[in-house]
Amino acid sequence: MTVAGTKNSAGAYVGAARVTVTADDGHGGSGVAGIAYSLDGGPYLAYTAPVVVDRAGRHTVAYRASDRAGNTSEPLTVSFTVVADGGVPAPNCPEYDERLTVLVGTVDSGVPNRVTNSRCRIGELIEDEKEWTSQALFLKHVKTVLDALEKEGVVDRREYRAINQAARQSGIGEPGQTDGYRKLLDGTQKSFGKWEHVGGGSFALNPDGSITSGTSRGGLGMLWFPERTYGDFSLKLQWRDDGPGTVNANSGVFVRFPQVHDHPEEPSPEWVAIKYGHEVQVFDSPTGDMYKTGSVYGFDRVGLAGAGVTQKGTWNDYEIRVVDQHYSVYRNGVLINEFDNIGGQDFTPPRSDDPGTDGRRFASGYVGLQVHSTTDVVSFRDVRIKEL
Structure with missing residues (x-):
């Protein structure tokens, strides 16, 4: 079995991977009758030609052979990641859902x-x-x-x-569960235009409807949705680590922060979200900042082992649920953190001007996406919210 294609520096196949399977029956056997393969847990199909996998994401191909005597080998598997290169149009699917x-x-x-x-x-x-x-x-x-x-x-x-x-x-469709998610970022220019950028850095809309942080304008910044605040909610989105080379992107999702302009205590709009909202971290690096993906930054640490790390270049589902002052973080359908935003908790490591949780106990607030630097390249798509 061989997997061929163009690889990037992270070991993912760019655009597509081509899987070729061969089999023999050793010496003196009855001969190979056929080969079958299964893609991503699907049914076994007859293998007649190399299998081309061009859907971005993590994939597993299982394969087995049978001989003319009716014996079937134990299946073997190979796993790999495909990342988009812009050459294969994204499928026209009603929703995004790449969970296992x-x-x-x-x-x-x-x-x-x-x-x-x-x-x-x-x-x-x-x-x-x-x-x-x-x-x-x-x-x-x-x-x-x-x-x-x-x-x-x-x-x-x-x-x-x-x-x-x-x-x-x-229970979908039952009384009390009839409301769906409202799209805040649906991939159109009209939707993207409703967001406002503050601080350094930048985000740009891609042809496939995702947005990616820029590599030319430096500084820490945020793209935020200024149309309205949200109280209790489920915020869902997808993010992808597109850091160059072996760099893991450092980013985050801000929730429950106040109006960022003309704040009485903080003149820099992007820092209003940092100091008076909560950042749910996006960071899969084995080194650097101790707060990994799923952490409530500065207050509730998730280590790398609990972050549900996936290979770079793959889309991750993220859900942040906030009910009263209880925060729940899900990655790819798995609960990876819970945090109670009770008063009296200090930011760690200490920041002299940080108000701690006492300054973050709002009943409602805005949502935003962080850009950290020109090398912390991150993409987001399909941002939607449901009030609870």
């Missing part, structure tokens, strides 16, 4: 989140973040998706039932 298994709402079906014939993953075809006026309508939608996937051979009957059961358990 199919989650409907918060319920994990346990079914691998495979890439389908449309190049969308299963979870991206199930629109569980849309506004549904009844559970019956949502379940009808799920059935339509699953019927097509079963016909294509993407899911079997057991997996069909597992996803359908997860949809029922999710």
Whole structure:
């Protein structure tokens, strides 16, 4: 088995990876009858030509051979990451969902989140973040998706039932769960234009609808959404570490901070969010700052082992839930941190002018995205929020 393609400095394949599988039956065997492969936990298919994987993300290919005597070898696997190079258009999927298994709402079906014939993953075809006026309508939608996937051979009957059961358990569409997520950044110029940049650095909109921090204008800055404040909410987005070479990007998501202009205690707008809001860290580096991804910066530390680190160049789902003064952070569907924003907690390491949690106990506030420096290159996409 070989995997071929152009690699970047982080070892990921740029644009596509080409997987070639060969087999022999040793000496004196009955001969190889065939080879089968499975992509990302999908059904085994007959291998007839090299498999080209061009969907950005982490992938696993399993392969096995059978001989003419009817024996089948134990499967072997190879895993690799593909990153986009702009040459392959992104699939037109209703949602982004690159988690390993199919989650409907918060319920994990346990079914691998495979890439389908449309190049969308299963979870991206199930629109569980849309506004549904009844559970019956949502379940009808799920059935339509699953019927097509079963016909294509993407899911079997057991997996069909597992996803359908997860949809029922999710409660989506029931009274109190009819509201979906509101898009704050949907990939259009109109949406991007509603955000305001303060401080140093920059963000630019990409052709695929994501935004990426710039490499020419230095300094610490923030892109924030000034249209309104949010109280209790679930904020979801995706981020990708695009740091050059072996550099891991340092960034973060700011929540619950006050109006950044004309603040009575802080003249620099970007520092209003830093000092009077909470930053949920984005930083997967094994060295440097002790606060890794998922940390509530300065107050609640997550180490690298608990950060759910993925390979550079892959998109990560991030959810930040804030209810009253309780913060929950999910990465790729896994809870990686919880923090209670009670008063009297000091910023660590100490900063002489930092107000601690006493200065951050707001019932509502704005949201923003951090740019740290010209080398801390980070991308964001699909920012959406749901009030709880």
